[in-house]
Amino acid sequence: GFYDPMTKVRGNDELLVRVYVHNNADPKYNASGAGVAKNTRVRVELPNANQLANNQSAKAFVSADNAQPQAIYDTLDMRAENGGAFGISYIPGSASVTSNEGTSPVSDTIVTSGVNFGNQKGCFEFIRLVTFKVKVASPNYTLAKTVRPDNSTNVADWKETLKTKAGDTVQWRINFKNTGSVQLKDTKIVDNLPTNVTAVPGSVKLYDTNFPSGYQYPDTAIQAGGRQINLSIGNYNPGTQGFVTFKTKVANADKLSCGLNTLKNVAFATPANGYGTITDDATVTVDGKVCVSNTPNFEIVKDVRKKGDTEWKQDVSVEYGDTVQYRILVKNTGDTDLKKVLVKDNRPTGVDYVNGTLKVNGKTSTEDLFKNGVTIPEIKKGATAEITFDAKVNKGQTAKCEVKKFRNIASAKPEGLQPKEDDANVTTKCNVTPAYECSAVETLALGGNKYRFTVRVKTEGGAKVNKYIYNFGDATPELSTDKNVTEHQYAKPGEYSVVVRVLFNVGNEQKEARCTSQVVIPVVPTTPPTTSPVTSIPSTGPAELVAGIFGTSATAYGVFAWVGSRRALKNVK
Numbered sequence: 001g002f003y004d005p006m007t008k009v010r011g012n013d014e015l016l017v018r019v020y021v022h023n024n025a026d027p028k029y030n031a032s033g034a035g036v037a038k039n040t041r042v043r044v045e046l047p048n049a050n051q052l053a054n055n056q057s058a059k060a061f062v063s064a065d066n067a068q069p070q071a072i073y074d075t076l077d078m079r080a081e082n083g084g085a086f087g088i089s090y091i092p093g094s095a096s097v098t099s100n101e102g103t104s105p106v107s108d109t110i111v112t113s114g115v116n117f118g119n120q121k122g123c124f125e126f127i128r129l130v131t132f133k134v135k136v137a138s139p140n141y142t143l144a145k146t147v148r149p150d151n152s153t154n155v156a157d158w159k160e161t162l163k164t165k166a167g168d169t170v171q172w173r174i175n176f177k178n179t180g181s182v183q184l185k186d187t188k189i190v191d192n193l194p195t196n197v198t199a200v201p202g203s204v205k206l207y208d209t210n211f212p213s214g215y216q217y218p219d220t221a222i223q224a225g226g227r228q229i230n231l232s233i234g235n236y237n238p239g240t241q242g243f244v245t246f247k248t249k250v251a252n253a254d255k256l257s258c259g260l261n262t263l264k265n266v267a268f269a270t271p272a273n274g275y276g277t278i279t280d281d282a283t284v285t286v287d288g289k290v291c292v293s294n295t296p297n298f299e300i301v302k303d304v305r306k307k308g309d310t311e312w313k314q315d316v317s318v319e320y321g322d323t324v325q326y327r328i329l330v331k332n333t334g335d336t337d338l339k340k341v342l343v344k345d346n347r348p349t350g351v352d353y354v355n356g357t358l359k360v361n362g363k364t365s366t367e368d369l370f371k372n373g374v375t376i377p378e379i380k381k382g383a384t385a386e387i388t389f390d391a392k393v394n395k396g397q398t399a400k401c402e403v404k405k406f407r408n409i410a411s412a413k414p415e416g417l418q419p420k421e422d423d424a425n426v427t428t429k430c431n432v433t434p435a436y437e438c439s440a441v442e443t444l445a446l447g448g449n450k451y452r453f454t455v456r457v458k459t460e461g462g463a464k465v466n467k468y469i470y471n472f473g474d475a476t477p478e479l480s481t482d483k484n485v486t487e488h489q490y491a492k493p494g495e496y497s498v499v500v501r502v503l504f505n506v507g508n509e510q511k512e513a514r515c516t517s518q519v520v521i522p523v524v525p526t527t528p529p530t531t532s533p534v535t536s537i538p539s540t541g542p543a544e545l546v547a548g549i550f551g552t553s554a555t556a557y558g559v560f561a562w563v564g565s566r567r568a569l570k571n572v573k
Contacts, residue, residue: 005077009056009086011138011180017076019044019060019130025122035122037064042130043114049089049137052182052273055079056088058134061114084275086138087182094133100125106132140180141236143269145280146173150247162284166253169200170284174267176233177241184236184271189244191229194263196251197284198226206233208242236271256288296417297334298341298379302410303327304424307390308457308484315425319460320395323354324426328387328410332379340415343387344373348406350394351426357390379414393426401430434461436504438513443498449490449521455500457484457513466503466510473497473519493521 002018009015019042029035045059056078063071080086095106097117107115110132120126146158150169164170174191178184193199204217221231233242250263263284270277303312307323318324328345332338347353347370358365360374367374369389376385395401406426413419439456446452455468470479472488473496479486490496496519504511 005079007079008081009078009136009138010081011086011136011140011182013136014091015078015088015134015136017044017058017132017134019062021062021117021120021128021130022124023064023120023122023126027121027123030121030123037067037120037122039065040117040120040128041114042110042117042128044111044132046088046090046111046134049087052085052087052137052139054083054085056086058088064120080138080275082140082275084138085273086136088134088136091133091135094131096131098129098131099127106130135181137181139182139184139271139274140178141184141269141271141274141278142175142177142179143267143278143280144175144177145265145267145282146175147171147265147282147284148173160282162282164250164284164286166250166256166286166288168286169247169249171245171247172265172282174244174269174280175241176236176244176269178236178238181238182273183238184274186272187233187236187242187274188268188270188272189229189231189233190268190270191244191246192266192268193227193229193248194265195227196255196261197248197263197265198251199229200247200249203245203247204229204231205245206231206242207245208233208236209240210234214245250284250286253287253289256286258289258291259287261286261288292335294335296336296338296414297332298338298412298414298417298420299331299333300410300412300420300422301329301331302408302422302424303329304408304426310456314423315427317427317429318393319430319432319462320393320401320428323390323392324351325388325390326408326410326424328412330376330379330385330387330412332381332383335381337381338379338414338417339377341376341379341385342373342413343369343376343385344411345369345387345389346409346411347391348408350396350404351391351406351408352394354390354392357388359388361386393428395428402428403430404428432461434463434506435459436463436502436506436511436513438500438502438515441498441500441515441517443517443519446487449493450487451490451519452485452487453498453500453517455484455502455515457502459504462507463511464505466505469501469503471499471501473499490519490521493523495520 006015021040021042023037025035041063043061047056058076059073061071061073078088090111092108095108095110096103097106109115110130117128120128146160147162148157148159148171149162150171158173162170174189176187176189199222201219201222204221205214206217207214217231221229223230229246233244236242263286264281265283266279266281268277268279303314304316304324304326305312306316306318307325312327316324328343330341330343353370358369360376365374369387374387379385393406407423409421409423411419411421437458439458442454442456444452453470457465459465467480467482468484470486474490498517498519500515502513504513
């Protein structure tokens, strides 16, 4: 059938266009000649054959010397099936007219100045059907992406998927073909390489009728750090094609994900006068590093120290009345994160918790470690959680000193795993000879000539610290305090000998021990040292190489689509 509009036009189609010519005057005026259309003319106006557009129209004009109005017209509208641009052109020698007198050829002037069909009587038996053909020219193109091993020269080895090895080099091919009926201009090819695949310099080539032995692009065609091929392959006539080839190297196994890696390579083709960008892809599969199953695991470590000491131990000896510090470490030694880790501590009688000293990862906590436990929401793979608290060792109501061992057991249970335990032990000692010691002065620079000093002492047998007397070595007054930590601001750079005298109460006597430390504050130069200037690298834009390519034309084979238009020639008098 004939259609208007025609919405499924395709490249290389031949369309049969029909113009319906009818004199609708009353037949009773035929005999007198009053109803006969004089010098009936048909002219068809077609768009420029080289003008591509998404919508095209053929306009037919029918006129007669004595018609009112003298000329009328109708249009046939056409659109491409793929929504793209196309052009139409008249096929010479294709015009004909059919009437009650038979079918006869019509001059090709039907699409220029028009054709005079003479007089036409009124009534349907005298209608004329003028037909002609037009050829559809539209851009159409395909893209095919394939891959093969580096050492292969066999055309049959080009595949859409290739299994290769980590660290290997492979070849890629992009086949662009003009399957339409118009020349494709300034065709751009872009290839986006997947992660862990990089282009090999000097490997990008073009093969077509202009370069049968291949044209090698400069390395400016390789962009984005070796992750993109970006180039122009020029113009292609209908029926011609081009091949872009290049090589890439796959990353080593340690850079790949464990197990099988699928690396998809996507190519894009965009002619300047086409209907848009088309894509195709090919993939390589490669085994990465060996996968290790994610096995959760952990360990718990419990230790203790006398408050004021720096070294953590599993067993310590203290006197009644001393304060000790306990530490619980939960280490994630598995391959996955630990969730909802419940930590509890079974504190023995005689070791009394010091309120407000519980800390979880350095932050004060109000949870009940000794009853319901402390829940740590998550311990990341390889991380360690820390819980600390202070306790005082008491002998109870008895005045007698007894040597005892207090075993303190801690447990940890991550979600989905069995609990684990560890312990730390405190052993009391009696009749201890009084002893005292200033062990060290720890110095920490705080910036701006300010320092923090921490004094470490050891006592037993009833010896107690009375006070600390700090001499900062800079002629400022000595500082007397009961604190073992203090800060001091020095006025200027220099070398200072710090002396701390610690006074101890031993029975009814006062004893002294000393610790020393050295502070060195360097002089800051007034003029900073200079270095050689860094030479800037000129900024450049993205590289592009345009190769002029002119393919050979090819014979197009089309199918017939049938469309038509009709209007009556009215008001003939």
